[in-house]
Amino acid sequence: MAKEKKVEQITDMEVDFAQWFTDICVKAELVDYSGIKGLFILRPYGYAIWENITAFLDRRFKETGHENVSMPLLIPESLLQKEKDHVEGFAPECAWVTVGGSEELPERLCIRPTSETLFCEHWSHVVHSWRDLPMKYNQWCSVLRWEKTTRPFLRGREFLWQEGHTLHATEQEAVEETEQMLEIYAECYEKLLAMPVVKGIKTEKEKFAGAERTYCVECMMHDRKGLQAATSHYFGNGFTKAFDITFTDKNNQAVNPYQTSWGFTTRSIGGLIMTHGDNSGLVLPPRVAPVQLVVIPIAQHKPGVTEKAEEIAAALKNAGIRVKTDLSDQSPGWKFAQYEMKGIPLRLEIGPKDIENGQCVLVRRDTGEKVFTPLEGIAESVNKLLDAVHEGLYEKAKKNLDDNITSANSLDEAAEIIRTKGGFVKTMWCGDEACELKFKEVAGVSSRCMPFEQEKLGEVCACCGRPADKMVIWGVAY
Amino acid sequence: MAKEKKVEQITDMEVDFAQWFTDICVKAELVDYSGIKGLFILRPYGYAIWENITAFLDRRFKETGHENVSMPLLIPESLLQKEKDHVEGFAPECAWVTVGGSEELPERLCIRPTSETLFCEHWSHVVHSWRDLPMKYNQWCSVLRWEKTTRPFLRGREFLWQEGHTLHATEQEAVEETEQMLEIYAECYEKLLAMPVVKGIKTEKEKFAGAERTYCVECMMHDRKGLQAATSHYFGNGFTKAFDITFTDKNNQAVNPYQTSWGFTTRSIGGLIMTHGDNSGLVLPPRVAPVQLVVIPIAQHKPGVTEKAEEIAAALKNAGIRVKTDLSDQSPGWKFAQYEMKGIPLRLEIGPKDIENGQCVLVRRDTGEKVFTPLEGIAESVNKLLDAVHEGLYEKAKKNLDDNITSANSLDEAAEIIRTKGGFVKTMWCGDEACELKFKEVAGVSSRCMPFEQEKLGEVCACCGRPADKMVIWGVAY
Numbered sequence: 011m012a013k014e015k016k017v018e019q020i021t022d023m024e025v026d027f028a029q030w031f032t033d034i035c036v037k038a039e040l041v042d043y044s045g046i047k048g049l050f051i052l053r054p055y056g057y058a059i060w061e062n063i064t065a066f067l068d069r070r071f072k073e074t075g076h077e078n079v080s081m082p083l084l085i086p087e088s089l090l091q092k093e094k095d096h097v098e099g100f101a102p103e104c105a106w107v108t109v110g111g112s113e114e115l116p117e118r119l120c121i122r123p124t125s126e127t128l129f130c131e132h133w134s135h136v137v138h139s140w141r142d143l144p145m146k147y148n149q150w151c152s153v154l155r156w157e158k159t160t161r162p163f164l165r166g167r168e169f170l171w172q173e174g175h176t177l178h179a180t181e182q183e184a185v186e187e188t189e190q191m192l193e194i195y196a197e198c199y200e201k202l203l204a205m206p207v208v209k210g211i212k213t214e215k216e217k218f219a220g221a222e223r224t225y226c227v228e229c230m231m232h233d234r235k236g237l238q239a240a241t242s243h244y245f246g247n248g249f250t251k252a253f254d255i256t257f258t259d260k261n262n263q264a265v266n267p268y269q270t271s272w273g274f275t276t277r278s279i280g281g282l283i284m285t286h287g288d289n290s291g292l293v294l295p296p297r298v299a300p301v302q303l304v305v306i307p308i309a310q311h312k313p314g315v316t317e318k319a320e321e322i323a324a325a326l327k328n329a330g331i332r333v334k335t336d337l338s339d340q341s342p343g344w345k346f347a348q349y350e351m352k353g354i355p356l357r358l359e360i361g362p363k364d365i366e367n368g369q370c371v372l373v374r375r376d377t378g379e380k381v382f383t384p385l386e387g388i389a390e391s392v393n394k395l396l397d398a399v400h401e402g403l404y405e406k407a408k409k410n411l412d413d414n415i416t417s418a419n420s421l422d423e424a425a426e427i428i429r430t431k432g433g434f435v436k437t438m439w440c441g442d443e444a445c446e447l448k449f450k451e452v453a454g455v456s457s458r459c460m461p462f463e464q465e466k467l468g469e470v471c472a473c474c475g476r477p478a479d480k481m482v483i484w485g486v487a488y
Numbered sequence: 489m490a491k492e493k494k495v496e497q498i499t500d501m502e503v504d505f506a507q508w509f510t511d512i513c514v515k516a517e518l519v520d521y522s523g524i525k526g527l528f529i530l531r532p533y534g535y536a537i538w539e540n541i542t543a544f545l546d547r548r549f550k551e552t553g554h555e556n557v558s559m560p561l562l563i564p565e566s567l568l569q570k571e572k573d574h575v576e577g578f579a580p581e582c583a584w585v586t587v588g589g590s591e592e593l594p595e596r597l598c599i600r601p602t603s604e605t606l607f608c609e610h611w612s613h614v615v616h617s618w619r620d621l622p623m624k625y626n627q628w629c630s631v632l633r634w635e636k637t638t639r640p641f642l643r644g645r646e647f648l649w650q651e652g653h654t655l656h657a658t659e660q661e662a663v664e665e666t667e668q669m670l671e672i673y674a675e676c677y678e679k680l681l682a683m684p685v686v687k688g689i690k691t692e693k694e695k696f697a698g699a700e701r702t703y704c705v706e707c708m709m710h711d712r713k714g715l716q717a718a719t720s721h722y723f724g725n726g727f728t729k730a731f732d733i734t735f736t737d738k739n740n741q742a743v744n745p746y747q748t749s750w751g752f753t754t755r756s757i758g759g760l761i762m763t764h765g766d767n768s769g770l771v772l773p774p775r776v777a778p779v780q781l782v783v784i785p786i787a788q789h790k791p792g793v794t795e796k797a798e799e800i801a802a803a804l805k806n807a808g809i810r811v812k813t814d815l816s817d818q819s820p821g822w823k824f825a826q827y828e829m830k831g832i833p834l835r836l837e838i839g840p841k842d843i844e845n846g847q848c849v850l851v852r853r854d855t856g857e858k859v860f861t862p863l864e865g866i867a868e869s870v871n872k873l874l875d876a877v878h879e880g881l882y883e884k885a886k887k888n889l890d891d892n893i894t895s896a897n898s899l900d901e902a903a904e905i906i907r908t909k910g911g912f913v914k915t916m917w918c919g920d921e922a923c924e925l926k927f928k929e930v931a932g933v934s935s936r937c938m939p940f941e942q943e944k945l946g947e948v949c950a951c952c953g954r955p956a957d958k959m960v961i962w963g964v965a966y
Binding site (some may be wrong): 017042044045046049050051052053056057060061077078079080081082083084086089102104105106107108109110111112117119121128131132135136147151152154156158167170177400 | 507515520522523524526527529530531532535536538539555556557558559560562564567580582583584587588589590596597599606609613614625629630632634636645646674705746805
């Protein structure tokens with residue numbers, strides 16, 4: 011058997027984490043760079059991961075009563091300006107269309123950075139009575155934000171996402187919607203992507219432009235930096251007032267409805283890479299992996315080997331497992347390295363001796379563990395092992411998260427922890443933005459969120475010493 | 489039972505076909521107008537039709553070995569200019585981004601009108617060897633073309649589509665791909681949308697900008713005008729030379745590969761409306777209908793009626809039928825009109841007497857035919873009836889197409905047919921663009937295509953009298 015070839019082209023993450031990340035994106039054939047900074051090409055393998063994510067979320071959105079729509083790509087400048095906080099947040103990073111065909115346009119049109127204003131304008135046409143509510147809409151599309159620094163998946167000037175937008179008769183119903191969608195995001199991270207999350211609420215400073223309250227799920231990467239993984243916003247009726255959306259309630263009164271929006275982007279794939287990947291390349295959790303198992307014949311020139319490989323692959327496919335069989339003339343060693351790089355959760359090796367013994371070798375991508383497995387009942391064994399890989403990846407990431415949230419009683423202590431150990435620091439906080447800015451200045455961290463699961467670490471703010479009843483998690487984030 | 493309320497808001501198609509079309513688009517809640525001319529909002533009901541179309545096509549694309557990708561939204565002006573014919577065709581209708589954030593861009597970026605140039609640039613990075621071919625890619629997205637006249641579905645400045653782009657080692661393989669995708673489009677029209685098509689090849693004048701040959705499927709609408717329903721292009725190696733894409737073949741020679749592209753858009757929904765709709769509103773073929781059957785209880789205040797309605801709905805859902813049950817307090821008459829307007833293929837009425845007799849009433853949207861149907865085995869009966877509705881709609885549209893293709897031996901005869909009867913005219917044609925222009929000038933028609941199924945209508949061109957061996961179909965088109 012050919013010796014396993016090392017995937018030497020990938021930079022070790024301990025040497026240069028950023029380069030390791032970029033190497034995986036490019037060499038596992040997830041993305042290619044286009045001619046425009048920050049606009050990335052999602053290649054078939056990268057897009058297939060996104061398709062599995064969208065399938066999971068779209069099913070959950072529909073199960074919870076949401077409908078898909080398609081809104082225009084462009085927003086007139088005057089429309090974007092209708093809600094003050096919102097335009098302040100987004101105008102600086104808009105891309106503007108000024109020419110259509112051969113004519114200068116009378117008004118600049120911005121490529122949507124997000125579509126609250128478009129949904130609100132539409133609702134102002136179609137919402138009349140309490141019978142029309144709730145409106146629970148979603149769209150799958152790309153948006154543009156003209157960022158200065160860009161990286162594949164993590165920060166693109168264009169990125170793919172879904173944006174949900176809903177309208178409700180009551181504040182309570184809107185808040186429940188906002189929370190429900192956050193739970194679905196958490197479920198997607200934990201059940202599909204094997205990534206543990208911290209659920210919480212953003213501070214005033216970090217909330218979405220125009221929102222009353224932003225909920226979020228935050229994750230921790232290999233390098234102990236944070237990733238804002240998804241957000242869900244409660245708007246109150248600020249936009250609906252600005253856009254003059256009213257409905258006649260059951261008492262025949264004209265009322266402004268309450269609004270939410272929530273988004274999940276391709277940055278989740280960046281998170282996936284930085285949570286599970288290793289120095290051999292990508293490591294994909296089985297439920298999101300485009301290929302869950304690769305069959306590699308050993309000594310495939312020997313009679314019966316390729317036939318057996320194909321027979322096993324067919325049996326696994328039949329059981330609903332996503333299988334690839336590589337019968338090419340590359341060496342087994344090359345194939346091992348190639349599919350390790352691509353993060354395929356399981357490798358199945360089958361050679362003449364295995365056939366004789368009615369078994370095969372299953373190799374886990376996450377641990378490298380090899381298990382001789384009887385061919386009898388192979389689909390069931392593989393399904394069990396795929397679940398084990400999912401659990402293993404989740405537990406490992408959970409340990410990384412739990413081990414690296416450290417509590418601190420003072421800003422200095424927090425700064426020291428960040429400097430030496432990294433990860434997240436949790437402290438009490440008075441609620442004053444001045445203290446939040448001080449954390450940034452002294453410890454170099456921003457508030458990730460006020461977790462739903464609050465702990466009472468003390469009575470006073472770690473920064474100013476005034477009374478405090480909120481626990482905040484701080485960290486360096488992507 | 490309440491008398492059936494007429495949907496009087498819809499203009500009769502005989503009075504004003506264009507207004508009838510717009511009325512259906514708006515009143516069946518398929519679209520809403522945005523603040524920008526030609527950018528339409530696809531509302532949930534309109535988008536759900538598109539989702540059913542995309543599901544059908546996406547499945548067929550994957551079965552035939554294609555992979556989805558995501559290309560950037562923007563194309564630098566210099567990249568668009570790389571292929572001469574292509575830029576000439578598209579530059580006049582591009583929307584241009586000139587400002588990003590607060591800065592004037594050094595080079596204008598056009599919002600993709602189509603993505604040949606982006607795919608070619610990407611391939612120039614990633615194609616090296618014959619082992620890399622074929623590349624069979626597709627993307628689902630929207631594109632922008634800054635048209636002067638716009639109409640929902642038929643002509644939008646922005647529209648949704650898929651664009652397939654493939655690269656092949658040989659000319660023959662590329663041509664086979666082009667033809668295969670046309671067959672899939674024809675299948676989608678005939679099997680899913682119940683719309684018969686004429687398959688053919690575009691003349692040089694009508695082919696896609698930059699293509700060597702454009703294949704198309706053409707349909708005929710109620711008003712006997714044509715609709716170019718989808719196109720598939722064979723490019724030869726013109727773009728691959730312009731973009732310097734080469735691969736090393738098995739003889740170690742650097743060769744330019746051969747290319748195709750093919751697209752299917754939301755204009756298909758416009759075609760659907762104008763093929764099957766009537767003066768009561770939309771008529772949806774069952775396989776693409778978001779709701780295939782609506783259950784309407786009669787005398788629903790009587791004991792047991794709503795329970796029975798829900799029981800039947802559950803049984804039908806269980807059999808995979810897309811069902812809606814309307815238990816609202818609107819009158820049955822209002823409900824009948826409402827769901828006729830929305831084109832739901834079947835209505836199931838169930839009242840106390842029906843329950844007593846162990847039956848229900850099924851009403852076909854396309855013919856208005858009512859059938860008393862036993863509740864025993866209802867799912868099977870409904871499935872049979874849905875198939876019958878599909879067949880009925882297809883046959884009716886096929887008759888409209890067949891009855892309205894008239895052959896002519898001279899340009900004057902063709903003009904007279906178009907003036908009096910309308911529809912398509914078929915004639916022999918010498919292949920000279922001058923004659924094609926004459927048809928436009930005298931009869932007001934353009935060439936729809938040279939059908940695959942050629943007939944020998946004579947020996948000479950209907951326009952100039954010179955020898956002719958091609959039969960062309962001419963018509964007025966959307």
